[in-house]
Amino acid sequence: MRIDVNGSALETAPRPGQCLRTLLREHGHTEVKKGCDAGDCGACSVILDGSPVHSCLIPAARAEGSVIATAAGLAPGDELHPVQEALATGFGFQCGFCTPGMSVTAACLGPDDADDLDRRLKGNLCRCTGYRPIREAIESTLGPVRETGARAEPGAVAETGAGGVRESVVPEPARRVVQGLEPFTFDEVPAGTLVLRVVTSPHPHARIRAIRTAAALAHPGVVAVFTHADAPDVLYSTGRHERHTDDAADTRMLDDVVRFVGQRVAAVVAESAEAADNACRLVEVDYEMLPAVFDPDEARSPGAPVIHPGRTPGDRVADANRNVVADLHTGRGDVEGALAGSAVVIDETWSNGRTIHAQLETHGSVGWLAEDGSLVIRSSTQVPFLTRNELARVFGLERERVRVFAPRVGGGFGGKQEIFTEDLVALAVLATGRPVAYEFSRTDEFLRSSFRHPMRTRVRLGADAAGRFTGIAIELLSDTGAYGNHASGVMHHALSESVSLYNVPAVRIDAEAVYTNNPPSGAFRGYGLGQVILAVESAVDMVAERLGMDPFALRRANAIRDGDPIMHASGEIDAGTLWGSYGLDQCLDQAEAALAGPDDVPAPAGWLVGEGVAAAMIATMAPFGHVAHASVTAHPDGSFTARTGTAEFGNGSTTVHRQIVASVFGVPVARVRIVHADTDVVEHDTGAFASAGLTVAGKALYAAALALRDRIGGSVPREDETATGSELGEKRSLAFNVHAVRVAVDPETGSVRVLRQVHAADAGTVLNPAQCVGQIEGGVAQGLGGALYEEIHLAEGRVTNPMFRAYRVPQFVDVPVTHISFATTHDDLGPFGAKSMSESPYNPVAPALGNAIARALGSRPFEQPFTRDRVWRLAGGA
Numbered sequence: 001m002r003i004d005v006n007g008s009a010l011e012t013a014p015r016p017g018q019c020l021r022t023l024l025r026e027h028g029h030t031e032v033k034k035g036c037d038a039g040d041c042g043a044c045s046v047i048l049d050g051s052p053v054h055s056c057l058i059p060a061a062r063a064e065g066s067v068i069a070t071a072a073g074l075a076p077g078d079e080l081h082p083v084q085e086a087l088a089t090g091f092g093f094q095c096g097f098c099t100p101g102m103s104v105t106a107a108c109l110g111p112d113d114a115d116d117l118d119r120r121l122k123g124n125l126c127r128c129t130g131y132r133p134i135r136e137a138i139e140s141t142l143g144p145v146r147e148t149g150a151r152a153e154p155g156a157v158a159e160t161g162a163g164g165v166r167e168s169v170v171p172e173p174a175r176r177v178v179q180g181l182e183p184f185t186f187d188e189v190p191a192g193t194l195v196l197r198v199v200t201s202p203h204p205h206a207r208i209r210a211i212r213t214a215a216a217l218a219h220p221g222v223v224a225v226f227t228h229a230d231a232p233d234v235l236y237s238t239g240r241h242e243r244h245t246d247d248a249a250d251t252r253m254l255d256d257v258v259r260f261v262g263q264r265v266a267a268v269v270a271e272s273a274e275a276a277d278n279a280c281r282l283v284e285v286d287y288e289m290l291p292a293v294f295d296p297d298e299a300r301s302p303g304a305p306v307i308h309p310g311r312t313p314g315d316r317v318a319d320a321n322r323n324v325v326a327d328l329h330t331g332r333g334d335v336e337g338a339l340a341g342s343a344v345v346i347d348e349t350w351s352n353g354r355t356i357h358a359q360l361e362t363h364g365s366v367g368w369l370a371e372d373g374s375l376v377i378r379s380s381t382q383v384p385f386l387t388r389n390e391l392a393r394v395f396g397l398e399r400e401r402v403r404v405f406a407p408r409v410g411g412g413f414g415g416k417q418e419i420f421t422e423d424l425v426a427l428a429v430l431a432t433g434r435p436v437a438y439e440f441s442r443t444d445e446f447l448r449s450s451f452r453h454p455m456r457t458r459v460r461l462g463a464d465a466a467g468r469f470t471g472i473a474i475e476l477l478s479d480t481g482a483y484g485n486h487a488s489g490v491m492h493h494a495l496s497e498s499v500s501l502y503n504v505p506a507v508r509i510d511a512e513a514v515y516t517n518n519p520p521s522g523a524f525r526g527y528g529l530g531q532v533i534l535a536v537e538s539a540v541d542m543v544a545e546r547l548g549m550d551p552f553a554l555r556r557a558n559a560i561r562d563g564d565p566i567m568h569a570s571g572e573i574d575a576g577t578l579w580g581s582y583g584l585d586q587c588l589d590q591a592e593a594a595l596a597g598p599d600d601v602p603a604p605a606g607w608l609v610g611e612g613v614a615a616a617m618i619a620t621m622a623p624f625g626h627v628a629h630a631s632v633t634a635h636p637d638g639s640f641t642a643r644t645g646t647a648e649f650g651n652g653s654t655t656v657h658r659q660i661v662a663s664v665f666g667v668p669v670a671r672v673r674i675v676h677a678d679t680d681v682v683e684h685d686t687g688a689f690a691s692a693g694l695t696v697a698g699k700a701l702y703a704a705a706l707a708l709r710d711r712i713g714g715s716v717p718r719e720d721e722t723a724t725g726s727e728l729g730e731k732r733s734l735a736f737n738v739h740a741v742r743v744a745v746d747p748e749t750g751s752v753r754v755l756r757q758v759h760a761a762d763a764g765t766v767l768n769p770a771q772c773v774g775q776i777e778g779g780v781a782q783g784l785g786g787a788l789y790e791e792i793h794l795a796e797g798r799v800t801n802p803m804f805r806a807y808r809v810p811q812f813v814d815v816p817v818t819h820i821s822f823a824t825t826h827d828d829l830g831p832f833g834a835k836s837m838s839e840s841p842y843n844p845v846a847p848a849l850g851n852a853i854a855r856a857l858g859s860r861p862f863e864q865p866f867t868r869d870r871v872w873r874l875a876g877g878a
């Protein structure tokens with residue numbers, strides 16, 4: 001058949017059943033992205049005969065004779081379509097995976113669509129931005145820009161501008177990103193790459209008695225089938241930290257026991273996806289059913305099936321016989337006495353559902369052997385070095401014989417702080433000697449990636465008659481699912497800054513993270529803090545209600561203050577956390593003042609209105625072992641190369657890193673090139689999580705730049721001069737977020753509408769204001785989805801809504817304006833006075849909404865998300 005793509009004729013013969021997206025990508029049009037296979041996300045949008053379509057839904061054969069335009073062909077030559085120009089210069093993307101599809105859809109709009117964007121953009125999801133900059137970019141091309149009220153710093157700085165810190169420098173790859181030409185992991189795959197697919201368990205708990213693979217191996221095109229008999233007999237964790245011993249050693253690459261529905265059972269490697277899929281269906285597995293348990297409280301009770309028998313504290317499993325992977329029992333002071341003597345005691349339990357990262361680019365990796373026989377893995381990962389180290393350990397290879405690198409990553413939010421594909425790819429590459437690719441489908445994401453830990457948090461909070469907190473006791477039960485990746489870290493982090501935000505003389509913590517036969521939980525933006533902050537900030541609000549106090553005033557009266565000792569619940573002073581700055585007081589003031597502003601949308605008649613606020617604190621880097629080494633090279637042509645190990649997945653770190661070097665040398669940012677996230681060409685970096693791209697990698701780079709400037713001054717060297725810098729992550733500061741919201745609640749339906757929401761952030765010196773605003777808006781949008789409707793549903797451990805159509809993430813229409821302000825602080829510990837601000841904005845959103853709903857209804861939600869049916873019941877529905 002013949003089609004016209006971006007003005008060029010394409011003669012091709014589509015395979016039976018092939019969709020247009022796959023055909024276009026196979027012919028080099030990798031600007032057409034793959035985010036799902038169901039027409040839900042819009043990443044694959046193209047213009048087909050003048051209309052925007054989701055190309056994954058179009059049978060390729062039906063496109064015969066069509067004229068197609070992709071994001072790379074919206075404008076002639078190197079030019080950008082006006083909407084692409086607006087997206088590129090207006091910070092209309094973060095990871096950029098949705099952006100080509102968004103550009104395509106937006107390019108089809110005209111002035112008449114200006115008031116209908118919510119509907120016209122319904123089919124294009126963005127998980128990063130919260131949509132405000134996308135909306136503004138599109139509107140700017142359709143007519144006069146409407147005032148949204150969000151604080152988006154104007155005056156983006158072009159590459160040729162000064163571009164130092166404190167300026168909104170546009171990311172360097174912006175033009176390529178909006179055209180879809182900046183490559184992600186699967187946009188560059190070696191010729192002849194084999195496709196890996198997995199056979200998965202239909203049972204939540206079973207022992208594999210036998211696997212018969214002969215029929216699959218005999219299928220045309222199949223190269224290999226791997227089972228547990230072929231996998232290294234090494235236990236590890238998919239979760240990655242600087243120390244591999246931080247997580248439970250409970251996972252085998254392919255195991256003879258399956259512990260959740262969707263767990264890998266076998267891997268098929270074939271010449272094509274079709275052959276691999278067909279062969280997977282030919283693998284026969286005999287299972288012996290084992291009893292399963294899905295409720296974490298039942299799982300730790302006597303008589304429950306033991307999910308990981310034989311694991312010991314040496315494997316970092318606290319009590320395998322009780323299914324307890326991690327626990328924490330600590331405190332300071334006489335909590336029971338304090339509560340008994342309190343004027344008011346709140347004693348309630350909050351719970352949160354399972355939510356998923358839903359980054360637009362799915363997990364995946366491609367591997368091959370280098371000319372010298374060493375293993376190369378190109379991966380969509382937040383942690384290339386930690387992945388390299390663990391692959392080397394599991395396969396018994398020298399680290400130098402393994403290279404892992406990450407091109408641009410299409411979102412992560414903690415979900416790519418895991419090894420979900422690289423291990424099987426490595427196994428297959430080493431066994432076959434051929435390049436192998438394993439790319440998650442969207443369904444794979446829902447069935448076998450990871451989720452936010454569901455937690456049940458009982459809080460007993462006491463206060464005296466004046467509103468001074470007297471004691472707090474927290475009982476936490478965390479469902480880690482079938483494996484313990486991040487179970488301990490999330491549980492400990494959940495109980496750190498959430499409990500330390502207020503000065504409370506007596507504290508008691510009892511927490512357990514428990515195995516179940518549910519799909520595994522993992523790292524997710526906020527790393528557990530959001531769950532416990534929901535409970536603590538709701539309890540604080542209940543104290544205010546009971547005492548008739550203003551919730552802002554109650555928080556001010558009890559909040560930790562600049563210079564206060566930062567105590568663990570155990571009473572130990574946290575030696576690693578220091579006051580580099582303090583901006584909570586400003587955040588509370590700013591949020592209170594901003595909330596007093598007018599509604600952005602009117603409250604419908606008959607709906608009940610309430611306001612809520614919540615505060616959150618977060619340390620500016622991970623507590624244990626987050627390290628980075630960086631270097632800066634000055635070249636004779638006056639340019640610089642900055643090398644860092646951290647990955648770019650939409651957090652903006654590469655842009656800020658260039659700004660740091662440009663500022664140190666007083667040169668335009670265009671003169672600074674970044675090399676990053678490649679274990680063969682840069683030095684070790686723990687990775688892009690815990691908001692460490694700025695406060696760890698950024699500090700290492702800053703140190704390198706200062707060292708180089710000390711050596712060469714302002715001169716241009718005759719030959720390359722390089723200096724190195726390191727940050728060992730030993731001192732961390734504290735950042736704050738305060739979210740406040742006014743909502744209207746329909747007592748007839750349970751619908752919740754945000755009338756006005758404000759967010760005050762203490763980010764220290766804001767190095768790139770537009771990017772930082774974007775991180776906050778994106779975090780707030782994710783918080784909103786998690787608070788109101790996002791939820792994975794399970795039936796006997798089986799995910800029943802494994803697609804975007806059934807698991808709703810915020811769409812264009814769903815995200816209201818966020819009025820954002822910043823405390824004016826300068827952090828003594830951060831680079832140029834900056835603090836981290838990538839994951840923390842998420843944390844106070846759900847409790848602020850819960851508090852507002854409670855004030856509106858006079859009845860409080862305890863179960864997150866606060867879905868319409870739950871809110872309707874609160875409002876008195878049957």
Ligand code: FES
Pocket residue numbers: 092093094095096097098099125126127128129360410411650
């Ligand atoms: Fe839209 Fe990442 S920028 S999904």
